[in-house]
Amino acid sequence: MRTQLPSKKSPPEEFSRRNFLRTLVIGSAYAATFAAGWLRPIQLLAAEWNKVAFDAKVLAEALKNIGGTSAIESDLILLKAPEIAENGAIVPVEITSKIPGTQSIYILADKNPQPLVAIFDIAAGLEPFISTRIKMGESSKVRVLVKAAGKFYVASQEVKVTIGGCGG
Amino acid sequence: MADAMKIRAQLQGDMADVKVLMFHPMETGLRKDPVSGDVIPLNFIQRVVATHNGKTVMDAQWSQAVSKNPFINFHIRGAKVGDKVAVSWEDNKGEKASIETTLN
Numbered sequence: 203m204r205t206q207l208p209s210k211k212s213p214p215e216e217f218s219r220r221n222f223l224r225t226l227v228i229g230s231a232y233a234a235t236f237a238a239g240w241l242r243p244i245q246l247l248a249a250e251w252n253k254v255a256f257d258a259k260v261l262a263e264a265l266k267n268i269g270g271t272s273a274i275e276s277d278l279i280l281l282k283a284p285e286i287a288e289n290g291a292i293v294p295v296e297i298t299s300k301i302p303g304t305q306s307i308y309i310l311a312d313k314n315p316q317p318l319v320a321i322f323d324i325a326a327g328l329e330p331f332i333s334t335r336i337k338m339g340e341s342s343k344v345r346v347l348v349k350a351a352g353k354f355y356v357a358s359q360e361v362k363v364t365i366g367g368c369g370g
Numbered sequence: 371m372a373d374a375m376k377i378r379a380q381l382q383g384d385m386a387d388v389k390v391l392m393f394h395p396m397e398t399g400l401r402k403d404p405v406s407g408d409v410i411p412l413n414f415i416q417r418v419v420a421t422h423n424g425k426t427v428m429d430a431q432w433s434q435a436v437s438k439n440p441f442i443n444f445h446i447r448g449a450k451v452g453d454k455v456a457v458s459w460e461d462n463k464g465e466k467a468s469i470e471t472t473l474n
Contacts, residue, residue: 249431296443316434319436324427325429326427327427328420331445333441333443334436334442337435337436367437
Protein backbone atom coordinates (compact mmCIF):
# COMPACT_ATOMS: atom_id res chain seq x y z
CA MET A 203 0.00 0.00 0.00
CA ARG A 204 1.11 3.50 -0.68
CA THR A 205 2.17 5.53 2.32
CA GLN A 206 1.55 8.92 0.84
CA LEU A 207 -1.46 10.60 2.20
CA PRO A 208 -4.33 10.53 -0.17
CA SER A 209 -5.75 13.76 -1.33
CA LYS A 210 -9.14 14.71 -0.03
CA LYS A 211 -10.82 13.42 -3.09
CA SER A 212 -8.90 10.18 -3.27
CA PRO A 213 -10.58 7.86 -0.74
CA PRO A 214 -14.01 7.77 -2.33
CA GLU A 215 -12.38 7.11 -5.66
CA GLU A 216 -10.28 4.28 -4.24
CA PHE A 217 -13.28 2.82 -2.53
CA SER A 218 -15.43 3.03 -5.55
CA ARG A 219 -12.73 1.41 -7.68
CA ARG A 220 -12.31 -1.38 -5.16
CA ASN A 221 -16.02 -1.85 -4.94
CA PHE A 222 -16.27 -1.91 -8.66
CA LEU A 223 -13.58 -4.58 -8.90
CA ARG A 224 -15.16 -6.60 -6.14
CA THR A 225 -18.52 -6.41 -7.83
CA LEU A 226 -16.88 -7.53 -11.03
CA VAL A 227 -15.25 -10.53 -9.37
CA ILE A 228 -18.41 -11.57 -7.51
CA GLY A 229 -20.41 -10.98 -10.65
CA SER A 230 -18.18 -13.26 -12.73
CA ALA A 231 -18.29 -15.93 -10.06
CA TYR A 232 -22.08 -15.81 -10.13
CA ALA A 233 -22.10 -15.83 -13.91
CA ALA A 234 -19.81 -18.87 -13.97
CA THR A 235 -21.98 -20.70 -11.45
CA PHE A 236 -25.12 -19.94 -13.40
CA ALA A 237 -23.52 -20.87 -16.69
CA ALA A 238 -22.36 -24.19 -15.24
CA GLY A 239 -25.73 -24.82 -13.65
CA TRP A 240 -27.77 -23.92 -16.68
CA LEU A 241 -25.66 -25.20 -19.52
CA ARG A 242 -25.22 -28.71 -18.24
CA PRO A 243 -28.91 -29.63 -18.15
CA ILE A 244 -29.39 -28.11 -21.61
CA GLN A 245 -26.68 -30.34 -23.02
CA LEU A 246 -28.08 -33.47 -21.41
CA LEU A 247 -31.78 -32.71 -21.59
CA ALA A 248 -32.83 -32.22 -25.16
CA ALA A 249 -36.51 -32.09 -24.28
CA GLU A 250 -38.10 -31.23 -20.95
CA TRP A 251 -39.11 -34.25 -18.82
CA ASN A 252 -42.82 -34.56 -19.60
CA LYS A 253 -44.10 -34.00 -16.05
CA VAL A 254 -47.74 -33.54 -17.06
CA ALA A 255 -47.86 -36.87 -18.91
CA PHE A 256 -45.92 -38.78 -16.24
CA ASP A 257 -48.11 -37.36 -13.43
CA ALA A 258 -51.35 -38.34 -15.21
CA LYS A 259 -53.32 -40.74 -12.99
CA VAL A 260 -55.51 -42.29 -15.66
CA LEU A 261 -54.67 -43.78 -19.04
CA ALA A 262 -56.79 -41.39 -21.13
CA GLU A 263 -55.08 -38.40 -19.58
CA ALA A 264 -51.59 -39.86 -20.11
CA LEU A 265 -52.42 -40.64 -23.74
CA LYS A 266 -53.79 -37.14 -24.25
CA ASN A 267 -50.64 -35.58 -22.83
CA ILE A 268 -48.31 -37.49 -25.09
CA GLY A 269 -50.57 -36.78 -28.07
CA GLY A 270 -51.44 -40.43 -28.69
CA THR A 271 -55.22 -40.46 -28.14
CA SER A 272 -56.01 -41.50 -31.70
CA ALA A 273 -53.17 -44.01 -32.12
CA ILE A 274 -53.75 -46.61 -34.84
CA GLU A 275 -53.45 -50.33 -33.96
CA SER A 276 -50.40 -51.76 -35.68
CA ASP A 277 -48.96 -55.25 -36.01
CA LEU A 278 -45.69 -53.66 -37.08
CA ILE A 279 -45.00 -53.09 -33.39
CA LEU A 280 -43.69 -56.31 -31.91
CA LEU A 281 -44.26 -56.41 -28.18
CA LYS A 282 -42.86 -59.21 -26.05
CA ALA A 283 -44.07 -59.36 -22.45
CA PRO A 284 -44.98 -62.30 -20.22
CA GLU A 285 -48.61 -63.42 -20.10
CA ILE A 286 -48.21 -64.05 -16.40
CA ALA A 287 -45.78 -62.04 -14.31
CA GLU A 288 -45.29 -63.57 -10.90
CA ASN A 289 -43.52 -60.47 -9.64
CA GLY A 290 -45.02 -57.16 -10.70
CA ALA A 291 -41.83 -55.40 -9.66
CA ILE A 292 -39.95 -56.91 -12.59
CA VAL A 293 -41.90 -57.33 -15.80
CA PRO A 294 -39.62 -57.70 -18.84
CA VAL A 295 -40.81 -55.79 -21.89
CA GLU A 296 -39.21 -55.96 -25.31
CA ILE A 297 -40.28 -53.75 -28.18
CA THR A 298 -39.33 -53.77 -31.84
CA SER A 299 -40.92 -51.27 -34.16
CA LYS A 300 -40.97 -52.10 -37.85
CA ILE A 301 -42.70 -48.83 -38.64
CA PRO A 302 -40.46 -46.74 -40.92
CA GLY A 303 -39.31 -43.48 -39.37
CA THR A 304 -39.90 -44.49 -35.75
CA GLN A 305 -39.07 -41.44 -33.62
CA SER A 306 -40.29 -42.41 -30.17
CA ILE A 307 -41.42 -45.47 -28.24
CA TYR A 308 -43.77 -45.05 -25.27
CA ILE A 309 -44.44 -47.75 -22.66
CA LEU A 310 -47.60 -47.59 -20.56
CA ALA A 311 -49.18 -49.92 -18.03
CA ASP A 312 -52.92 -49.17 -18.20
CA LYS A 313 -53.74 -49.62 -14.51
CA ASN A 314 -50.56 -48.33 -12.87
CA PRO A 315 -51.05 -45.40 -10.44
CA GLN A 316 -49.40 -43.30 -13.18
CA PRO A 317 -49.83 -45.24 -16.45
CA LEU A 318 -46.94 -43.70 -18.42
CA VAL A 319 -43.78 -45.68 -17.64
CA ALA A 320 -41.18 -44.51 -20.15
CA ILE A 321 -40.52 -42.57 -23.33
CA PHE A 322 -37.59 -43.49 -25.55
CA ASP A 323 -36.64 -41.00 -28.24
CA ILE A 324 -34.84 -42.82 -31.03
CA ALA A 325 -32.27 -40.80 -32.97
CA ALA A 326 -30.62 -41.79 -36.24
CA GLY A 327 -28.24 -44.67 -35.61
CA LEU A 328 -30.41 -46.49 -33.09
CA GLU A 329 -32.52 -49.46 -34.12
CA PRO A 330 -36.15 -49.06 -33.08
CA PHE A 331 -35.70 -51.76 -30.46
CA ILE A 332 -35.80 -51.45 -26.68
CA SER A 333 -35.70 -54.09 -24.00
CA THR A 334 -36.23 -53.14 -20.36
CA ARG A 335 -38.03 -54.11 -17.15
CA ILE A 336 -41.01 -52.30 -15.67
CA LYS A 337 -43.18 -52.37 -12.54
CA MET A 338 -46.88 -53.17 -12.66
CA GLY A 339 -49.21 -52.50 -9.75
CA GLU A 340 -51.82 -55.00 -10.93
CA SER A 341 -52.87 -57.08 -13.92
CA SER A 342 -53.51 -54.88 -16.92
CA LYS A 343 -52.56 -54.22 -20.48
CA VAL A 344 -49.03 -53.18 -21.32
CA ARG A 345 -49.47 -50.65 -24.07
CA VAL A 346 -46.74 -49.54 -26.45
CA LEU A 347 -47.13 -46.48 -28.61
CA VAL A 348 -44.84 -45.64 -31.46
CA LYS A 349 -44.56 -42.19 -32.95
CA ALA A 350 -43.42 -42.27 -36.57
CA ALA A 351 -43.52 -39.35 -39.00
CA GLY A 352 -45.68 -37.48 -36.49
CA LYS A 353 -48.34 -40.24 -36.32
CA PHE A 354 -49.06 -42.57 -33.41
CA TYR A 355 -49.41 -46.35 -33.57
CA VAL A 356 -50.24 -48.75 -30.77
CA ALA A 357 -49.89 -52.39 -29.75
CA SER A 358 -50.83 -53.93 -26.44
CA GLN A 359 -50.75 -57.12 -24.47
CA GLU A 360 -52.54 -58.28 -21.33
CA VAL A 361 -50.18 -59.14 -18.47
CA LYS A 362 -51.51 -60.98 -15.44
CA VAL A 363 -49.65 -59.92 -12.32
CA THR A 364 -49.60 -62.25 -9.32
CA ILE A 365 -47.89 -59.90 -6.85
CA GLY A 366 -48.09 -56.15 -7.49
CA GLY A 367 -44.88 -54.20 -7.75
CA CYS A 368 -45.65 -50.62 -6.75
CA GLY A 369 -46.24 -50.55 -3.00
CA GLY A 370 -44.59 -52.83 -0.51
CA MET B 371 -20.15 -43.12 -8.40
CA ALA B 372 -18.03 -45.93 -9.72
CA ASP B 373 -20.57 -48.61 -8.98
CA ALA B 374 -23.60 -46.76 -10.29
CA MET B 375 -23.78 -48.71 -13.51
CA LYS B 376 -22.43 -51.44 -15.74
CA ILE B 377 -22.26 -51.57 -19.51
CA ARG B 378 -21.57 -54.34 -21.98
CA ALA B 379 -21.42 -53.74 -25.70
CA GLN B 380 -20.83 -56.44 -28.28
CA LEU B 381 -20.28 -55.91 -31.96
CA GLN B 382 -22.38 -58.12 -34.20
CA GLY B 383 -21.33 -57.18 -37.72
CA ASP B 384 -21.95 -53.43 -37.89
CA MET B 385 -24.45 -53.44 -35.03
CA ALA B 386 -23.56 -52.91 -31.39
CA ASP B 387 -25.70 -54.81 -28.91
CA VAL B 388 -25.58 -52.65 -25.77
CA LYS B 389 -26.76 -53.82 -22.35
CA VAL B 390 -26.77 -51.43 -19.41
CA LEU B 391 -27.50 -52.04 -15.76
CA MET B 392 -27.97 -49.06 -13.43
CA PHE B 393 -27.84 -49.44 -9.70
CA HIS B 394 -30.69 -47.32 -8.38
CA PRO B 395 -33.53 -48.00 -5.88
CA MET B 396 -36.24 -46.50 -8.17
CA GLU B 397 -38.43 -45.67 -5.18
CA THR B 398 -42.08 -45.14 -6.08
CA GLY B 399 -42.87 -42.99 -3.05
CA LEU B 400 -45.53 -45.59 -2.12
CA ARG B 401 -43.29 -47.95 -0.18
CA LYS B 402 -42.94 -47.78 3.58
CA ASP B 403 -39.84 -48.44 5.60
CA PRO B 404 -40.57 -51.83 7.24
CA VAL B 405 -38.95 -50.71 10.52
CA SER B 406 -40.00 -47.09 11.03
CA GLY B 407 -43.19 -47.24 8.96
CA ASP B 408 -42.23 -43.96 7.28
CA VAL B 409 -42.93 -43.51 3.60
CA ILE B 410 -39.72 -43.80 1.54
CA PRO B 411 -39.58 -40.68 -0.65
CA LEU B 412 -39.92 -40.79 -4.41
CA ASN B 413 -36.48 -41.30 -5.95
CA PHE B 414 -36.11 -42.43 -9.52
CA ILE B 415 -34.04 -42.02 -12.68
CA GLN B 416 -35.79 -39.49 -14.89
CA ARG B 417 -33.45 -39.25 -17.79
CA VAL B 418 -31.20 -41.67 -19.65
CA VAL B 419 -29.10 -40.63 -22.63
CA ALA B 420 -27.02 -42.95 -24.81
CA THR B 421 -24.37 -41.69 -27.21
CA HIS B 422 -22.35 -43.28 -30.01
CA ASN B 423 -19.02 -41.46 -30.53
CA GLY B 424 -20.52 -38.49 -28.70
CA LYS B 425 -23.68 -38.32 -30.82
CA THR B 426 -26.98 -38.90 -29.02
CA VAL B 427 -28.72 -42.04 -30.27
CA MET B 428 -31.25 -42.51 -27.48
CA ASP B 429 -32.84 -39.98 -25.15
CA ALA B 430 -35.20 -41.54 -22.64
CA GLN B 431 -37.57 -40.10 -20.04
CA TRP B 432 -38.59 -42.45 -17.26
CA SER B 433 -41.12 -42.63 -14.46
CA GLN B 434 -40.76 -44.40 -11.13
CA ALA B 435 -42.34 -47.48 -12.74
CA VAL B 436 -39.13 -48.63 -14.36
CA SER B 437 -37.90 -51.56 -12.22
CA LYS B 438 -35.36 -51.16 -9.44
CA ASN B 439 -31.77 -51.40 -10.75
CA PRO B 440 -32.94 -50.57 -14.27
CA PHE B 441 -31.83 -52.64 -17.21
CA ILE B 442 -31.91 -51.56 -20.83
CA ASN B 443 -30.82 -53.24 -24.01
CA PHE B 444 -30.58 -51.39 -27.33
CA HIS B 445 -28.88 -51.73 -30.71
CA ILE B 446 -26.68 -49.16 -32.44
CA ARG B 447 -26.33 -49.36 -36.21
CA GLY B 448 -23.18 -48.48 -38.13
CA ALA B 449 -20.85 -49.36 -35.27
CA LYS B 450 -17.25 -50.48 -35.62
CA VAL B 451 -14.22 -51.46 -33.54
CA GLY B 452 -12.89 -48.52 -31.51
CA ASP B 453 -16.23 -46.68 -31.37
CA LYS B 454 -17.25 -45.27 -28.01
CA VAL B 455 -20.65 -45.93 -26.50
CA ALA B 456 -21.65 -43.95 -23.41
CA VAL B 457 -24.75 -43.92 -21.24
CA SER B 458 -25.62 -41.39 -18.59
CA TRP B 459 -28.54 -40.97 -16.23
CA GLU B 460 -29.93 -38.30 -13.94
CA ASP B 461 -32.50 -38.85 -11.21
CA ASN B 462 -35.20 -36.61 -9.73
CA LYS B 463 -32.83 -35.47 -6.99
CA GLY B 464 -30.14 -34.40 -9.46
CA GLU B 465 -27.87 -37.41 -8.86
CA LYS B 466 -25.98 -38.33 -12.00
CA ALA B 467 -23.83 -41.13 -13.31
CA SER B 468 -22.32 -42.10 -16.60
CA ILE B 469 -20.29 -44.90 -18.11
CA GLU B 470 -18.41 -45.35 -21.36
CA THR B 471 -17.10 -48.35 -23.21
CA THR B 472 -15.08 -48.89 -26.37
CA LEU B 473 -16.24 -51.46 -28.89
CA ASN B 474 -13.79 -54.23 -29.61
